[in-house]
Every structure is written in structure tokens, then in C-alpha cells.
Amino acid sequence: MSASPTILVVAKAPVAGQAKTRLAATVGDEAAARIAAASLLDTLEVVESLGWPVVxxxxxxxDEAARADELAAACGRHRVIAQRGESFASRLTAAHHDADAGHGVVQIGMDTPQITVEILQTAAAALESHDAALGLAEDGGWWVLAVRSPDWSSCLATVTMSRHDTGCRTKEAxxxxxxxxxxxPVMADVDVWKDSHSVASLIPHSRFAAEVARAADHEEIGSQP
Structure with a gap:
């Protein structure tokens, strides 16, 4: 593949009460939304530095999200499309097709703010000799799916999402x-409070780490696991 692939970021607006509900069970709706917003902003900063087309x-x-102005500015520099489909799997497949520009798609979410340019380049480089590249998440899901053609993403319709074996099932499909x-390489993604601490330790100077520290300092959380 001579041209750069498209990097596809699948995201949910970090609105309090709607974003990161498992994390919110510990830190509260507002803090969870701020952490999610920081994670998305950090993610977009990394993918922008690649110089690839971003969707x-x-x-x-x-407009209802935490850090709405910053997110509007960051997203405004790229092509933004609406997710479409009845299920998460169908929305992922549709997004691959909508984002494809003929040079492959590298798809990530907004829960791995510790991603690096190098690991995304590794996923893209794999498409030189493979049809797809998959990075499993530590919780059994997956954090990146790169495909030479969006048609390969259609297999997601046969995979049940959000299971402990979703990653393995995706590869099998x-x-x-x-x-x-x-x-x-396997990577941690952020679903619960414990995940936030481990990921923040990898990127201590990030927006994400700052919001995790802010939440940890809140008197209602303190020493909660």
C-alpha cells in the first residue's frame, strides 16, 4: 500500500450521564465525562501527528459534551461522519465503508489515549502483507482493527461485542x-476506574492523566478501588 490509510476514530460524545457509565459508577457522571473528553482529545492529538486522513x-x-469547545475545534479539523446502524457491530462496519478512501482503514476508539504514532504505523504496515491487523485489548476485546478493504469489517456482524472473548472471536471471524x-500488540483500554490509573501512569503529562488525578482528589472517591 503506497498511500497512507485513513485513520478512523469511533467516538461517542462525552456527555455526563451517557459516557463511560462503568467508570461513572465510581467517579460520578461529570468526572467520567471529563475523563472521556480528555481521552478523546489526547487520541486525536496523536492521530493528527501521523499526517494521515482522519475520519x-x-x-x-x-454541544452537550464536557470540554465541548475544545472537542469542536479538534473534530472540526477532520471529516466527521454520523454513526449509522442498529447495533454497535453494524455501526463499526458502516463507519469502515464510509471512511474508506481506497488505501485501507485503521480503526480505533477513544479509550486508548496512550496510543503512539509507532504502534499505529505498525498496524498500517501490516496491511502491506495482510488483509487485516487486529490488536487485542487486555480485557479480551480489541482496540484496533486495520483492514485493506472495508469489506473485511463485515465479519463483525457475526461477533458479539463487549464479551471477554470478543477479540478472539473477531480474529476467528x-x-x-x-x-x-x-x-x-495488546493494549489496555479504559472501562473502569482501575483502568484509568494504569493508563494514566503511561502518559503522566496528558490531559487524560490530569483528569484522572482531578477525579482521584475528589473527596467522594478518595481510596475507592
Missing amino acids: IALTGDL LVRGGARVASV
């Missing part, structure tokens, strides 16, 4: 469909 597949209302699948 953001968004659901929710950014790709292989069953005939794809040559490369592996990208």
Missing part, C-alpha cells in the same frame, strides 16, 4: 472469511 465516526451531541490477519 471521526461520532454518535451523540458534542476474519480468518473464517479468508483474511490473512496480523497481530498488533
Whole structure:
């Protein structure tokens, strides 16, 4: 693949009460939304530095989100498309097709603010000799799916999302469909409070780490796990 792939960021507007509900169970709705907003901003900063075309597949209302002005500015520098489909899997597949510009798609979410340029380049480089590249998440899901053609993402319709074995099932579905699948290093994603601490420790000077520290200092959270 001679041209740069499109990087697709699948995102949900970080609106209090709607974003990161598992995290919110510990830190509260407002703090969870601020952490999610910081995570998305940090993610967009990394992908911008790649110099690849960026597409953001968004659901929710950014006007109601935490750090709305910053997010509007960051998203405004890129092509933003609405997520479409009845299920999460169908929305992912549709986003791959909507984002594709003929040079492959590298799709991530907004829950891995510790991503680096190098690891995204690794996923893209794998498409030189493979049909897809998949990076599993520590919780059993996956954090990146890179495909040479958006048609490979159609296999997601056969995979149940948000399970402890979603990552393995996704790889099996790709292989069953005939794809040559490369592996990208495993990475943690942020679902619960414990995840936030471990990820923040990897990027101590980030917006994300600052919001995690702010939440940790709140008197209602203190020493909660």
C-alpha cells in the first residue's frame, strides 16, 4: 500500500450521564465525562501527528459534551461522519465503508489515549502483507482493527461485542472469511476506574492523566478501588 490509510476514530460524545457509565459508577457522571473528553482529545492529538486522513465516526451531541469547545475545534479539523446502524457491530462496519478512501482503514476508539504514532504505523504496515491487523485489548476485546478493504469489517456482524472473548472471536471471524490477519500488540483500554490509573501512569503529562488525578482528589472517591 503506497498511500497512507485513513485513520478512523469511533467516538461517542462525552456527555455526563451517557459516557463511560462503568467508570461513572465510581467517579460520578461529570468526572467520567471529563475523563472521556480528555481521552478523546489526547487520541486525536496523536492521530493528527501521523499526517494521515482522519475520519471521526461520532454518535451523540458534542454541544452537550464536557470540554465541548475544545472537542469542536479538534473534530472540526477532520471529516466527521454520523454513526449509522442498529447495533454497535453494524455501526463499526458502516463507519469502515464510509471512511474508506481506497488505501485501507485503521480503526480505533477513544479509550486508548496512550496510543503512539509507532504502534499505529505498525498496524498500517501490516496491511502491506495482510488483509487485516487486529490488536487485542487486555480485557479480551480489541482496540484496533486495520483492514485493506472495508469489506473485511463485515465479519463483525457475526461477533458479539463487549464479551471477554470478543477479540478472539473477531480474529476467528476474519480468518473464517479468508483474511490473512496480523497481530498488533495488546493494549489496555479504559472501562473502569482501575483502568484509568494504569493508563494514566503511561502518559503522566496528558490531559487524560490530569483528569484522572482531578477525579482521584475528589473527596467522594478518595481510596475507592
